[in-house]
Amino acid sequence: xxxxxxxxxxxxRLPVYLRILDNLIRRDVDIISSRVLSEETGFTAxxxxxDLAYFxxxxxxxxxxxxxxxxxxxxxxxxxxxxxxxxIVGYGHLGKALARYNMVKNPYVKxxxxxxxxxxxxxxxxxxxxxxxxSKLPEVARESKAKVAILTxxxxxxxxxxxxxxENGITAILNFAPTKLHVxxxxxxxxxxxxxxxxxxxxxxEEDEKTHQTE
Amino acid sequence: xxxxxxxxxxxxRLPVYLRILDNLIRRDVDIISSRVLSEETGFTAxxxxxDLAYFxxxxxxxxxxxxxxxxxxxxxxxxxxxxxxxxIVGYGHLGKALARYNMVKNPYVKxxxxxxxxxxxxxxxxxxxxxxxxSKLPEVARESKAKVAILTxxxxxxxxxxxxxxENGITAILNFAPTKLHVxxxxxxxxxxxxxxxxxxxxxxEEDEKTHQTE
Numbered sequence: 001x002x003x004x005x006x007x008x009x010x011x012x013r014l015p016v017y018l019r020i021l022d023n024l025i026r027r028d029v030d031i032i033s034s035r036v037l038s039e040e041t042g043f044t045a046x047x048x049x050x051d052l053a054y055f056x057x058x059x060x061x062x063x064x065x066x067x068x069x070x071x072x073x074x075x076x077x078x079x080x081x082x083x084x085x086x087x088i089v090g091y092g093h094l095g096k097a098l099a100r101y102n103m104v105k106n107p108y109v110k111x112x113x114x115x116x117x118x119x120x121x122x123x124x125x126x127x128x129x130x131x132x133x134x135s136k137l138p139e140v141a142r143e144s145k146a147k148v149a150i151l152t153x154x155x156x157x158x159x160x161x162x163x164x165x166x167e168n169g170i171t172a173i174l175n176f177a178p179t180k181l182h183v184x185x186x187x188x189x190x191x192x193x194x195x196x197x198x199x200x201x202x203x204x205x206e207e208d209e210k211t212h213q214t215e
Numbered sequence: 216x217x218x219x220x221x222x223x224x225x226x227x228r229l230p231v232y233l234r235i236l237d238n239l240i241r242r243d244v245d246i247i248s249s250r251v252l253s254e255e256t257g258f259t260a261x262x263x264x265x266d267l268a269y270f271x272x273x274x275x276x277x278x279x280x281x282x283x284x285x286x287x288x289x290x291x292x293x294x295x296x297x298x299x300x301x302x303i304v305g306y307g308h309l310g311k312a313l314a315r316y317n318m319v320k321n322p323y324v325k326x327x328x329x330x331x332x333x334x335x336x337x338x339x340x341x342x343x344x345x346x347x348x349x350s351k352l353p354e355v356a357r358e359s360k361a362k363v364a365i366l367t368x369x370x371x372x373x374x375x376x377x378x379x380x381x382e383n384g385i386t387a388i389l390n391f392a393p394t395k396l397h398v399x400x401x402x403x404x405x406x407x408x409x410x411x412x413x414x415x416x417x418x419x420x421e422e423d424e425k426t427h428q429t430e
Contacts, residue, residue, distance in 0.1 A: 015414035098307035172420035190418040199230035204403040205387035
């Protein structure tokens with residue numbers, strides 16, 4: 001099965017399962033039923049069984065899932081069984097938050113390059129890694145063979161940076177710049193849009209305060 | 216129709232339409248077909264027609280949608296026809312990025328309070344608004360009648376802050392703390408999890424590099 005043929009909604013739930021399993025293993029829980037997984041995640045037990053069945057059958061009927069075994073499987077499925085190298089371009093407040101978070105708290109990734117266009121930010125050190133000029137991106141991306149990038153530059157700079165990323169081997173981009181990026185078919189872009197999340201939330205905050213006006 | 220009975224997937228697409236319309240109006244485009252909306256958003260024309268039909272019929276068959284009219288409608292539907300008051304709790308790198316972004320670039324919200332537990336951050340000014348101690352949250356939330364909050368505190372502080380928010384009238388929370396929050400039924404929490412977005416992305420970056428191992 002091609003990776004892209006798996007429904008996006010399934011792929012989005014895999015890291016949620018992984019986080020729950022990490023927590024369970026920390027609490028020495030060896031076996032978990034899909035019912036308990038359901039309570040912890042908020043997804044239905046049936047949904048969970050279906051999701052995991054996409055990648056093979058991991059549970060034992062009537063007992064549940066072995067937490068360590070399922071975690072190992074999920075790591076392999078997602079591609080986190082080895083540390084993924086990532087680069088971060090844009091070292092504003094958001095870039096700083098993401099750089100620090102991923103270097104200190106995210107064991108699954110290794111930040112191999114941080115870049116910014118602002119000379120004032122260059123040379124700054126984050127956990128021993130120097131912030132570099134964007135002109136150094138090709139060299140770092142090629143030498144590290146990083147495939148994943150986080151983009152937090154202003155909208156008007158984004159496409160130029162993305163072109164440079166793609167030329168130098170990046171195939172997956174988490175984009176925080178509020179603009180539509182143009183990439184070749186083999187490159188996957190996920191737009192992480194904080195305004196859109198906030199606006200969806202506002203919709204729910206309005207509940208019961210007014211009624212819809214329809215034609 | 217109750218607001219919560221609208222499928223989440225529809226609600227998530229509304230702000231995307233709004234952004235596209237904002238751009239079109241800026242470029243003096245008066246009428247847009249669902250086909251062009253489809254090209255701009257990546258959603259199918261049929262999906263778009265179905266989404267908008269949830270809230271009444273806005274298009275004219277064969278011509279398309281009037282951009283300004285559709286924008287006004289969407290603003291009213293989402294609840295952005297008046298500025299939404301929000302508070303932000305947690306003034307680390309991510310809180311700083313979100314505060315600045317929402318105060319400077321997001322016309323639909325008005326940040327009425329920024330709070331942090333760290334005395335070193337207190338008194339800092341963002342666009343004329345002072346960062347306050349969390350003990351001031353009840354007063355600010357009640358006086359402003361804010362219903363929406365962004366939470367960017369560490370996981371271990373999150374539940375305590377959320378309880379305080381809920382006690383003081385907050386009904387919608389955009390949560391960046393990597394922990395599950397417990398809230399009453401009338402409160403809506405959206406977990407904006409940057410690790411999970413990154414891990415889903417890594418799944419796609421792995422494409423064609425290996426095959427799935429299944430039982």
